[in-house]
Amino acid sequence: MLSKRIIPCLDVKDGRTVKGVNFVELRDAGDPVELGAKYALQGADELVFLDITATHEHRKTTIEMVKAVARELNIPFTIGGGIATIADAEALLNAGADKISINSAAVRNPQLIADLAANFGAQFVVLAVDTRNIEGKNKVHLNGGRVITDLETEDWIKQAENMGAGEILLTSMDHDGTKAGFDCKLLKKINEMVNIPVIASGGAGSKAHFVEVFKETDVDAALAASVFHYGEILIPDLKTTLQQSAIPVRI
Amino acid sequence: MENNISDNSKTASSKIGIVNYGAGNLFSLGCALERQNITYGMINKIDDFDLYSHIIIPGVGHAGAAMSKLKASGLSDAIKLLKKPVLGICVGMQLLTAHSEEGNSALLDLFPLQTRLFDKDQHIKIPHMGWNNVDFKDNKLFYNILNLTQFYFVHSYFIEYNPIFDIASAHYGGRFSAAIQKDNFFGVQFHPEKSGAAGEQLLKNFAHLTL
Numbered sequence: 001m002l003s004k005r006i007i008p009c010l011d012v013k014d015g016r017t018v019k020g021v022n023f024v025e026l027r028d029a030g031d032p033v034e035l036g037a038k039y040a041l042q043g044a045d046e047l048v049f050l051d052i053t054a055t056h057e058h059r060k061t062t063i064e065m066v067k068a069v070a071r072e073l074n075i076p077f078t079i080g081g082g083i084a085t086i087a088d089a090e091a092l093l094n095a096g097a098d099k100i101s102i103n104s105a106a107v108r109n110p111q112l113i114a115d116l117a118a119n120f121g122a123q124f125v126v127l128a129v130d131t132r133n134i135e136g137k138n139k140v141h142l143n144g145g146r147v148i149t150d151l152e153t154e155d156w157i158k159q160a161e162n163m164g165a166g167e168i169l170l171t172s173m174d175h176d177g178t179k180a181g182f183d184c185k186l187l188k189k190i191n192e193m194v195n196i197p198v199i200a201s202g203g204a205g206s207k208a209h210f211v212e213v214f215k216e217t218d219v220d221a222a223l224a225a226s227v228f229h230y231g232e233i234l235i236p237d238l239k240t241t242l243q244q245s246a247i248p249v250r251i
Numbered sequence: 252m253e254n255n256i257s258d259n260s261k262t263a264s265s266k267i268g269i270v271n272y273g274a275g276n277l278f279s280l281g282c283a284l285e286r287q288n289i290t291y292g293m294i295n296k297i298d299d300f301d302l303y304s305h306i307i308i309p310g311v312g313h314a315g316a317a318m319s320k321l322k323a324s325g326l327s328d329a330i331k332l333l334k335k336p337v338l339g340i341c342v343g344m345q346l347l348t349a350h351s352e353e354g355n356s357a358l359l360d361l362f363p364l365q366t367r368l369f370d371k372d373q374h375i376k377i378p379h380m381g382w383n384n385v386d387f388k389d390n391k392l393f394y395n396i397l398n399l400t401q402f403y404f405v406h407s408y409f410i411e412y413n414p415i416f417d418i419a420s421a422h423y424g425g426r427f428s429a430a431i432q433k434d435n436f437f438g439v440q441f442h443p444e445k446s447g448a449a450g451e452q453l454l455k456n457f458a459h460l461t462l
Contacts, residue, residue: 002423003382003401040447045382071282076403076445096278098405098445121312123378123405166378195371197380220381250382250401 003250004214004242005045005221006235007199008228010035013053015065033068039228040075042235045250047073048101048169048223051081059088063095070096078126080169084109089116093124101126101169104142107149107156110163117164122196127165129157131186132173138186145173153186154193161194168194169223171201179205179227181212188217199223207233207241214247265458267291268303272324274310274317274343283444287451289458297329304335305458310342314366314408315354317342331359336460337436341406344431344438353408361436362416364428366408373424378407385429385441387419392430392437394456400449402429402441410440435462 010017016030036047049069051062059082066079079092080101089100106112106127116125130141131153138153157168170190172183182203191198197220200213204224213222227233242249267284269277271293284291291307294300308330310317321327330337339347346358351366358366369377382401387393404421410428412420419430421440430439437457443450 001384002379005381067278070279071285074283074286074445074447074451076405076442093276094278096276096282098276098279122407123380124311167380195376196378197376220376 001248002220003045003248004219005199006043006210006238006242006249007046007048007221007223008039008044008235009048009050009201009223009225010229011050011052011225012062012065013051014058015061018052032065033072036069036077037072039235040073043239043250044075044235046075046221047077049077049079050101051079053081059091063091066092066095066097080126080128084112086115086119089120089124093120099124099126099167101128103128103130106160107140107142107151110159113160113163113165117166122164122166125165126167126169126199127157127160128169128171129153129160130171130173133186141173145176154190157190157194161196165196167197167199167220169199169201172203175203176201178203181205181209182222184213184216187213187219191217191219197221204233207238210238210242211245211247214242215245265289265305266303267305267307267458268294268299270294270306270308270321270324270326270330270343272317272326273320274312276311277309280307280309280340280444283451283454284458287455287458289454294326295324297326300329300333305460306330306333306335306337307457308337308339308343308346310340310344310346312342313353314342314345314351314358315356318346318351318356318358321346327359331361334435336457336462338457339436339438340444341440341442344440345408345410347431347436347438348410351408362410362431362433362438364410364413364416364431366410368408369424375424378405379409379423380405382446383421383423383429383441385419385421387430388417390418390430390432391460392418392432392439392453392456394452396449396452396456402439402443402446402450404441406440410438 076098078099084105140151199221201223348364412426421429
């Protein structure tokens with residue numbers, strides 16, 4: 001049976017992991033390779049690296065980091081941040097990335113989704129969507145939620161699926177950082193609307209929240225950052241809890 | 252890539268040749284082999300097949316496009332004549348079948364099997380992406396791996412389940428071929444290079460496999 005995936009997300013800047021990594025036993029908490037390998041060993045099913053600098057000058061550093069990660073990691077990983085062209089994506093693919101996630105660049109140029117899918121296959125293209133509820137409507141936001149667009153989240157995701165996106169990474173800005181649980185209502189709606197995998201993001205604060213999101217919605221994966229980085233939730237414990245709740249996981 | 256291979260490499264007992272026909276993401280496969288201390292090189296022309304004891308056909312993306320590239324590389328006929336162990340991975344496995352619905356493409360036809368698109372009407376998401384249980388028969392490829400271990404899959408097309416060639420199957424919508432074998436030809440639909448410790452064990456098993 002296909003397992004539900006647990007995905008730690010790491011922010012990287014200039015090839016180093018940043019923000020909230022607090023593993024005492026790590027020699028170098030800023031080393032994405034060491035941290036990624038540690039998560040893989042704990043049973044993470046996949047990793048997402050979000051490159052928060054991702055300016056043109058830093059591209060080379062990112063490519064080197066991706067190569068270093070690919071050398072060590074024996075599970076799949078996605079890299080996101082600043083990918084705007086076929087050439088950007090190809091460099092990351094050749095460096096060993098299994099998937100790329102695109103966000104703002106796709107909003108500015110939706111054709112990018114179709115072009116990436118045609119060149120590398122839909123399975124390579126993750127569309128990341130940051131959404132916030134504004135006066136009853138779900139609106140796509142950019143730049144980590146700071147910039148609102150005219151796009152309604154449901155319409156944008158449907159369009160992206162039709163254009164060839166292979167997976168949706170949906171972050172609820174209303175829930176992100178609250179540790180009050182995932183946005184199950186929205187995730188359920190989106191998940192029932194599309195026929196591609198959906199990754200839930202934003203709001204994880206406890207193991208019960210993961211149980212809840214998989215029970216109440218049929219999303220394929222759940223992503224979190226700080227609860228894993230600070231050791232508030234340990235992946236083996238989480239997997240055991242999910243298994244006890246009859247949710248299929250890889251142990 | 253390896254134009255200056257010396258003669259002593261020809262006598263290497265176990266060395267994997269990766270068919271280099273433009274299939275993408277060879278880097279991850281190479282890294283996985285390196286982690287297992289398995290020596291490997293690239294096969295760019297027909298003569299290169301002689302340099303290696305075991306052959307891997309990688310593959311991601313579109314099966315029809317992959318077959319066109321493989322034909323253009325001039326390596327496809329030589330692959331069909333190989334007598335040493337060959338392992339097709341993902342689309343590389345699908346290339347071993349007769350035909351794919353992806354691009355309505357005629358393939359290598361080493362297995363009289365069809366590669367088909369998953370059926371949306373079965374209420375499954377496409378692609379099939381993630382870790383799924385692999386139910387295998389007693390086979391050298393799965394030596395030292397527990398039955399029903401999960402491997403990482405990512406594919407929209409699948410090889411129909413068949414009792415003759417399947418050495419492993421998995422379920423998604425219905426039962427499909429997770430691994431096949433016919434004589435010296437093996438194929439796995441999952442990605443051993445991304446399937447954690449079990450995937451690494453499988454690559455090691457293949458590298459040491461004798462027929």
